[in-house]
Amino acid sequence: xxxxxxxxxxxxxxxxxxxxxxxxxxxxxxxxxxxxxxxxxxxxxxxxxxxxxxxxxxxxxxxxxxxxxxxxxxxxxxxxxxxxxxxxxxxxxxxxxxxxxxxxxxxxxxxxxxxxxxxxxxxxxxxxxxxxxxxxxxxxxxxxxxxxxxxxxxxxxxxxxxxxxxxxxxxxxxxxxxxxxxxxxxxxxxxxxxxxxxxxxxxxxxxxxxxxxxxxxxxxxxxxxxxxxxxxxxxxxxxxxxxxxxxxxxxxxxxxxxxxxxxxxxxxxxxxxxxxxxxxxxxxxxxxxxxxxxxxxxxxxx
Numbered sequence: 001x002x003x004x005x006x007x008x009x010x011x012x013x014x015x016x017x018x019x020x021x022x023x024x025x026x027x028x029x030x031x032x033x034x035x036x037x038x039x040x041x042x043x044x045x046x047x048x049x050x051x052x053x054x055x056x057x058x059x060x061x062x063x064x065x066x067x068x069x070x071x072x073x074x075x076x077x078x079x080x081x082x083x084x085x086x087x088x089x090x091x092x093x094x095x096x097x098x099x100x101x102x103x104x105x106x107x108x109x110x111x112x113x114x115x116x117x118x119x120x121x122x123x124x125x126x127x128x129x130x131x132x133x134x135x136x137x138x139x140x141x142x143x144x145x146x147x148x149x150x151x152x153x154x155x156x157x158x159x160x161x162x163x164x165x166x167x168x169x170x171x172x173x174x175x176x177x178x179x180x181x182x183x184x185x186x187x188x189x190x191x192x193x194x195x196x197x198x199x200x201x202x203x204x205x206x207x208x209x210x211x212x213x214x215x216x217x218x219x220x221x222x223x224x225x226x227x228x229x230x231x232x233x234x235x236x237x238x239x240x241x242x243x244x245x246x247x248x249x250x251x252x253x254x255x256x257x258x259x260x261x262x263x264x265x266x267x268x269x270x271x272x273x274x275x276x277x278x279x280x281x282x283x284x285x286x287x288x289x290x291x292x293x294x295x296x297x298x299x300x301x302x
Contacts, residue, residue: 002262002299008036009300013074016058030055041232041263046085046270053081079297082266086293089269092222092250092277094127098136098192101221107185109193109218111143111178113211113242114226116199118235119254119280121150123226124194125157127278129285131192132161138192140165141181143174143214146198154196161285164190174198174210175217182218195220208245215246224277225251227268229259236267243272254280257287262300265291 015029030051037047057077101108110127112120128138140158142165144150151167158165166181178195185193195218197211215223225248227235235253242248251272253265256279265276279289289295 005040005262008040013071041261043236043267046267083293085270089273089275092275102191107193109220110222111195111220112224118226118228120226121153126285126288137190138194139181139185139190141178141195142167143177143195144198145172145174175214178214178218222249229253229256229264235264239268240271250275250277252278257281
């Protein structure tokens with residue numbers, strides 16, 4: 001996991017630590033490092049920002065005369081840069097958010113968005129499983145009324161988890177499905193509604209408008225973008241456009257167990273300024289990791 005980005009970070013630490021270097025040496029090292037970052041799915045603006053921060057730090061140390069443990073200092077600086085990106089994106093404790101709404105006797109209405117194949121439905125099932133283990137029941141809503149097999153896929157998970165799923169016929173109004181699911185949850189004091197939506201390309205205006213309607217009709221509490229780590233910069237572009245079009249509150253990144261590059265998560269955090277709350281690392285319901293700064297730092301720098 002993240003092996004390529006980890007090696008790219010190690011390249012910088014090793015390069016500036018091998019000898020006393022001048023600012024000219026540093027320019028060459030940072031240029032090579034920037035290319036390595038981009039190859040690791042770190043988006044160009046993000047790579048540019050990281051390069052600038054590292055350069056200002058090293059030049060400020062007057063590196064051509066510095067005699068201390070430069071390797072450790074550079075590693076600590078990289079850690080600070082990543083932590084700052086994460087902190088600027090903010091934080092969302094999903095369980096605490098849901099429990100606060102529950103204390104107010106209101107269900108938490110969560111809409112999951114993203115393109116086809118990103119793993120939305122499986123992610124919803126994982127979230128539902130996690131919540132059930134915390135004694136928080138949920139209703140699943142199939143607001144994907146366009147894709148053949150969408151209802152069957154969500155119904156499979158609902159049955160396996162012992163949860164209720166709300167659906168209409170194929171071609172029905174997706175917003176009506178979400179509305180009925182919220183009404184069902186409210187009448188039975190079920191604390192969470194998890195709403196699956198059609199996997200839509202971010203450039204499809206008609207489908208994007210339909211998504212806005214769902215969010216508006218139910219007055220959604222959270223909109224969560226589900227992105228595929230293996231999609232690289234495509235996932236970043238998707239996250240940016242979904243954020244611009246409908247306004248996301250957080251992201252969940254899937255398939256990180258197969259992601260050797262590692263730059264997608266950092267890029268999405270930097271671009272959207274919204275937190276990543278979970279990471280999917282397999283197909284089992286238990287394969288869901290809570291995203292934390294420490295998890296990312298240990299994955300990249302330790």
